Structure formats: structure tokens, C-alpha cells
Amino acid sequence: MMINKNIFKTAMVLVTGLLMTATVAAKEMKIGYVDVQAVASQLPQATAMQKTIRSEFGSRMEAVEKLQKDIGFNIEKLRRDGPTMSQQQQDDLKETVNKQRQQYEQLAGPLQEDLRARQTEERNKLLGLIQSAIEEVAARDKYDLILNASAALYAKPEYDITSSVTSVASKK
Template sequence: MFKSAFSKTALLVAGVMMAGAVSAKEMKIGFVDVREVFSQLPQAAKLQETMKAEFGGKIAEVQKLEKDIAFNVEKFKRDGSTMSDEQKKKLQEDIGKQQQQYEQLARPLGEQIRARETEERNKLQALIKSAIDQIAAKDQYDLVLNAEAAVYAKPEYNISAAVVAQVSKAK
């Protein structure tokens, strides 16, 4: 009797394991390298151009101010020993004003740039997600993973190129 119950249990466990293996084999899984997709999109290059056009003038102003500060600091180091006390004081005041102006310009500009980049990246990520959803539905994928989540995957399961192609068509 013990042998009969054991063999029935073993058969049941083996059957469940085989059924699980069969259903896993039938599952269609793909993966996407989202970073690579993002880097290949023409919209990402256009984003960089847009950011340059939008903030280029302010960035140039901040960079000029950085150079002016660096020049004056170097001048103070180089010529400080030969300057009069009044000249040193004047140059230090100029450097202080420039640094204050730099902080007033650079910090808000950096925040504006980061906010704008985030806004535009979120739009692109939404397009990527939509493309993944459409490709997964059309090609009947049961599961699509981010490439970073997969330890190993065969290249034929990579749908990144299809995602790039679809998102590239979007405006």
C-alpha cells in the first residue's frame, strides 16, 4: 500500500512538473535594451538639438563667466605679489561678484535644463513603451523584459530593432 501511494504521488509530482515545463516552453518571451533603443532614436538626437537651441545662449553666458572667473583667479595667483593692496581688493571684489553672478545663473539654468530633459525623455519613454506594447500584442509575446533584467537571452528574442523602427516612425 505504501509503495502504491508513493508511486501515485511521484506520478502526480512528475505530471505537474512536466505540465509546468510544457507551459513554460509555449510562453513567448522577448527582451528590449531600452538604453540602446533610446540612443538610436532620431528623436533623441533631435532632443539634444532642441536643448542646445533652447538653452545655448544661457549656457554660453555661464561658460564665459566660468572662464572670466578662472582668468581672474589665475591673474590673482600670478600677479598678486606685485599688486598693490587696492588692486588686490578690487580684483577679489570682482571675483566675488562674478562668483555670485555665476551662482545666480548656473543653478537655476541647471534645474531648468534637467526639468526640460526629464519632460522630453518621459515623452520618448512613453513612445518606447507604446511601441513595445504594440509589438508584443502584434507578435503575441507573453512577456517582454528589459535587457538589463535578463541574465542570458538568445539574440533572436531581442525586439529592440523593431522598437527602434516603430518609434522612429512616430513624430
Template sequence: MFKPSFTKTAVLLASVLMAGSVTAKEMKIGVVNVRAVFSQIPQTAKIQEALKTEFGAKFAEMQKLENDLKFNIEKFKRDGSTMSEAQKKELQTSIEKQQQQYEPMARSLEESYRQRQGEENNKIGALIKTAIEGIAAKDQYDVILNAEAAVFAKPEFDISSAVVTQVSKAK
């Protein structure tokens, strides 16, 4: 039966840790706040504007239907006690039809919007990644971390402004 001694294990662990710390000190590490970069580049505003143009009319139509539905529900609550049975039935039928139109319309529109937004965000993400890789190669960084994942980093290790500058130049 083999039992490693505590001292051998401790020495082996200490040597691995020391070797790792020596290597880490020789590495050039940078950080980038991707979320901040994303919010600062002009491409983000262009995408928001394009999505607003693309989906604006559909959202306006959905908003009108939602307002009509709310109005009819309030009308039923407010005036239901004074309405005839025929008026109540007509208003309930109208409300049900509006709900049947609204729910799938809202779900479909929100899904389409999220999908398009995701596609556009992926394009910007690729631009940001390319810029980070270019800066890392040019300035000989070994590792670039997302600043949000780092517990602490000195400001001189932050390359976010350089990434914003480079991505802003991209088309």
C-alpha cells in the same frame, strides 16, 4: 504540534517547479534593448538639438562667467604678490561677486536642463513603450523583457530593430 514531512514538502515544491517550467516553455518571450533603441531613433537627435537651441545662450553666458572667474582667480594667484592692497581688494571683491552670480546660475540652469531633458525623454519613453506593446500584441508575445536585464537571449528573440523601425515612423 504539526510537522510537515520532508517528502511531502519536496513533492509539493517539485510539482510547483515543474508546472512553472511547463508554462514558461509555452510562453513567447522577447527582449528589447531600450537604451539602444533610444540612442538609434531620430527623435533623440531632434530632442538634443531642441535642448541645445533652448539652453544654448544660457550655457554660453554661464561659460563666459566661469571663464572670467577662472581668469580673475589665476590673475590673483599670478599677480597678487605685486598688486597693491587696493588692487587685491578690488580683485577679491570682483571674484566674490562672480562666484555669487555663477553658483546659483549654474545650479538653476543644470536643474532646468535636467528637468526639460527628463520631460522629453519621458515622451520618447512613452513612444517606445507603445511600440513595444504594439509589436507584442501583433506578434503575440506573452512577455517582453529589457535585454539589459536578461542574462542571455538568442538573437531571434530580440525585437529592438522592430521597435526602432516603428518608433522612427512616429511623430
């Protein structure tokens, strides 16, 4: 029984010592946080990225939108004017709508895939730029740890380096 009490006391002293050491070490660390989404939304490169994507896919997007409007118009026309149309006119309009839907599916699906792939590519470039800026700010200001703002449940505003990262990333 006596040995167990001594082992327990020794273990408690060790655990207490480790906790105190960890607390002291944590206080010596320089920690900051950055709101990556805020940085991305404020960068001029993000605006340029959107313009680039719009210019690359603009004509295809317009064609799909026009086709979508035409389909809507013809469906509304069939609903509105169908009772006064001949059976042949109704059949012709239904056939037109079906052809337009097929064409829409042929254009819209690949467009969405291409657009998604291109946006992912550009987003990854932007995130790489932000990561580089975070690393530069961390090295310059000697931070030991930088967290994403969404990972912190609470942090004092003086640990926020979002504006510094935005400034560095904007110049790249």
C-alpha cells in the same frame, strides 16, 4: 507513520505535476527582450530632443560658461600677478571674483534645475514612445512577455526585438 509517508508521496506527485505543467506552459510562451537604452540612443527623436534642449537653454548655458571662464581667468591673474599688484588692485580683483561667483551661483543653480526638469520631461516622452513601440511589436508578433535586456542574465539573440522596436519607434 504510514499516513505521513502517503501524504509525502501524494505531495511529491503534486509538486512534480505542477513543475511539469509550469515547464510546458513556459515553453508555449513567446518571450522577447529589448535593449531600451540602445533604442533610445538610435532614435532620431532623441537627437531632435537634444537640439531642442540646446536651443532652449543655449544662451543661458553660454552665459554660465563665460562667467566660469572669467572667474578662472581672474583667479589665475590674481595668483600670477598678485605679488606685483598694489593692495588696492588685489582687493578690487578679489571683489570682482566674489561678485562673479555670486552671479555664477545665481545663474547656474536655477539653470541646472530647469535643465534637469526639461531633460526628465523629454526623456519621459521618449520612454513613452518606446513603450508604445514595444507594445505594438508585441501585439503584432504575438509576444506573451517582453523583458528589458538588462533584466536578462542570458538570452539567445533570436529573442532580441531591439531592431524591430527601433524601427517602429523611429516612424512615430
